[in-house]
Amino acid sequence: MRKTRLIAVLVVRDGQVVQSVRFKHTNVIHYDPVHAMECFNKWAVDEIVILNVSRDAESRDKFAEIVGNICSDCFVPVTVGGWITDVDYASRMLRSGADKLCLNTVFHTAPELVTRISRRYGRQCIVASIDIKRAEDGLASVYVDRGRIDTRVAPLDWARRAVELGAGEIFFNSIDHDGNRKGYDLESLQQICNGVEVPVIAFGGVFRWDHLAEGVTAGADAVAAANIFHYTEHSAKKAKKFLFNAGYPVRSN
Amino acid sequence: MAAPKIAIIDYGMGNLRSVMNAFREVKGEASIETDPERLADYTGILLPGVGAFEEAIASLRKSGMADALDMQRRTGKSILGICLGMQLMCRSSQENGLHEGLGWIDAAVNPIPPKGVKIPHIGWNDLMITREHVLVRDLPPSPDVYFVHSYRVECADPQDVIATCHHGEPFCVMFARDNVQGIQFHPEKSQQVGLKILSNFVESLA
Numbered sequence: 211m212r213k214t215r216l217i218a219v220l221v222v223r224d225g226q227v228v229q230s231v232r233f234k235h236t237n238v239i240h241y242d243p244v245h246a247m248e249c250f251n252k253w254a255v256d257e258i259v260i261l262n263v264s265r266d267a268e269s270r271d272k273f274a275e276i277v278g279n280i281c282s283d284c285f286v287p288v289t290v291g292g293w294i295t296d297v298d299y300a301s302r303m304l305r306s307g308a309d310k311l312c313l314n315t316v317f318h319t320a321p322e323l324v325t326r327i328s329r330r331y332g333r334q335c336i337v338a339s340i341d342i343k344r345a346e347d348g349l350a351s352v353y354v355d356r357g358r359i360d361t362r363v364a365p366l367d368w369a370r371r372a373v374e375l376g377a378g379e380i381f382f383n384s385i386d387h388d389g390n391r392k393g394y395d396l397e398s399l400q401q402i403c404n405g406v407e408v409p410v411i412a413f414g415g416v417f418r419w420d421h422l423a424e425g426v427t428a429g430a431d432a433v434a435a436a437n438i439f440h441y442t443e444h445s446a447k448k449a450k451k452f453l454f455n456a457g458y459p460v461r462s463n
Numbered sequence: 464m465a466a467p468k469i470a471i472i473d474y475g476m477g478n479l480r481s482v483m484n485a486f487r488e489v490k491g492e493a494s495i496e497t498d499p500e501r502l503a504d505y506t507g508i509l510l511p512g513v514g515a516f517e518e519a520i521a522s523l524r525k526s527g528m529a530d531a532l533d534m535q536r537r538t539g540k541s542i543l544g545i546c547l548g549m550q551l552m553c554r555s556s557q558e559n560g561l562h563e564g565l566g567w568i569d570a571a572v573n574p575i576p577p578k579g580v581k582i583p584h585i586g587w588n589d590l591m592i593t594r595e596h597v598l599v600r601d602l603p604p605s606p607d608v609y610f611v612h613s614y615r616v617e618c619a620d621p622q623d624v625i626a627t628c629h630h631g632e633p634f635c636v637m638f639a640r641d642n643v644q645g646i647q648f649h650p651e652k653s654q655q656v657g658l659k660i661l662s663n664f665v666e667s668l669a
Contacts, residue, residue: 212584212586212588213586213587213588213607215586215587256586256609282480283484284484285484285651285653286652286654287611287649304513305480306480308478309481309513309611310611329559330514330515331513331514331515332513332515332547332558332612332613333583333613334585334611335513335514335611378583407577407581407582408582409583409586431581431585461587461607462607
C-alpha cells in the first residue's frame with residue numbers, strides 16, 4: 211500500500227532558509243540550508259522540497275550550488291523549484307541531484323516549455339506549483355511570479371490545464387494560508403484533489419499535526435509543511451507518529 | 464582483488480549525482496562515464512535514468528553507447544538499470560508511441576492502468592520480494608521504497624521477476640536474468656533500504 215508522504219519544505223531566499231508568511235520573508239531560520247536539510251533527513255521526512263523564492267533571477271547560480279550541496283548527502287527524494295525558466299537550467303537542477311522539478315510561473319508565461327521539459331524528462335518529473343489567493347468576495351484565483359501576478363484563472367481549471375501541459379503532480383499552496391497557522395485551504399485543496407488524476411501535495415498553513423490529517427482527508431497524496439519542522443524538535447517523527455495513530459499509512463523503515 | 468569499479472552511464476539524462484553519492488555512501492567505487500569505448504575498464508555498469516524513453520534510447524544509440532553496453536552484456540558483465548534504465552533494458556516501450564528498447568529482457572513497458580489509483584505512481588510503497596536474489600539479500604520484510612513513474616515493466620517470463628509492488632494491482636519492480644538486473648524504484652532515494660540494495664550490488668561484483 212502506498213504511504214502518505216510527509217514532506218518538508220525549505221524556503222530559500224538569497225541563499226538562506228527563511229520563514230514565509232503570506233509570501234513575505236522576514237525571518238531567517240537557517241543561514242545554511244544544508245544544515246536545515248540534515249535535521250530533516252535524520253528526522254525521517256519522506257521527501258524534501260526546496261524552493262528558491264528570491265526576487266530576481268540572479269539567484270539561480272547560488273541556488274543550484276545549494277541544491278548540489280544538499281543532494282550530496284541526502285538519500286530521500288528532492289523536488290526543486292524557483293526560476294526554472296529554460297531547459298538548460300532544468301537539466302542542471304536534475305544533474306545536481308534533484309528528482310523532480312517544481313514549475314510555477316512558466317505555466318503562465320511559457321506553457322510550451324512545460325510540455326518540452328515534460329517530454330524530455332517524463333511527466334513524473336514535473337510538479338505544477340499552484341499558488342492560490344482569495345479575493346474579498348472569497349473567490350479563489352491562481353497567482354504566479356511569487357504571488358505577484360493574478361492570472362484570474364480558477365484553481366481547478368488551472369490544475370487541469372497543468373496536467374494537460376505535462377505535469378505529473380500538483381504542489382498546492384495558498385498565499386492567504388501560507389505561514390498563517392490555520393491549516394490548509396481545504397476547500398480549494400479538495401476541489402483539486404477530486405478534479406485531477408495526478409497526486410496532489412498539500413502545503414501552506416500547518417501549525418498543528420491535525421492539520422496534516424485534514425489535508426489527507428481532503429484527498430491530498432502528500433502533506434507538506436515548512437515552519438513547523440524548523441521550530442519543533444524531532445518534528446517529523448512526531449508528525450509521523452500522529453498520522454500513524456490517526457490510522458494513516460506511513461513509511462515504517 | 465582490487466575493489467570493483469562501477470561505471471555510471473551518462474547519456475545526457477538523469478540524476479547522476481544522486482547515484483554517485485549513494486555509491487560513495489556504501490563504499491562503492493563509481494565514476495560517471497560518457498565514453499562507450501571505456502566500458503571494458505569497469506567491473507560493473509549502472510544504467511540510471513530520469514526521463515522519457517524515446518529520447519533516452521535515441522541518445523544511447525547515437526553515441527554508440529547502446530552497442531557498447533550490449534557488447535559488455537555479452538561478456539557477462541553485471542549491469543544494473545534504475546528506473547528508466549530498467550525500462551530501457553526491455554524489448555519495447557509504449558511511452559509517447561511504440562519504441563524499441565535494448566531488448567535484453569523479454570518485457571514490455573506499458574502505462575500503469577488507472578484502476579482507481581493516482582498516476583504517476585509517486586511515493587513510498589511496499590516492496591514484495593518474490594524470489595531470492597543477491598540484490599534483495601538481508602532486507603527487512605516488505606520494506607518501503609521510493610517510486611516515481613508512470614510506466615511499468617511487464618515481464619513475459621515470471622521467472623525474471625524478483626520483486627513486485629501493488630498500485631492498483633501488483634506489478635514487477637525488480638527483475639534479473641543472468642547478469643542483467645533492473646530496479647523500477649530509486650534505491651539512491653530510498654534511505655537505508657535503498658543503500659542496502661546498492662551495497663548488495665557492489666558486493667556481488669567482488
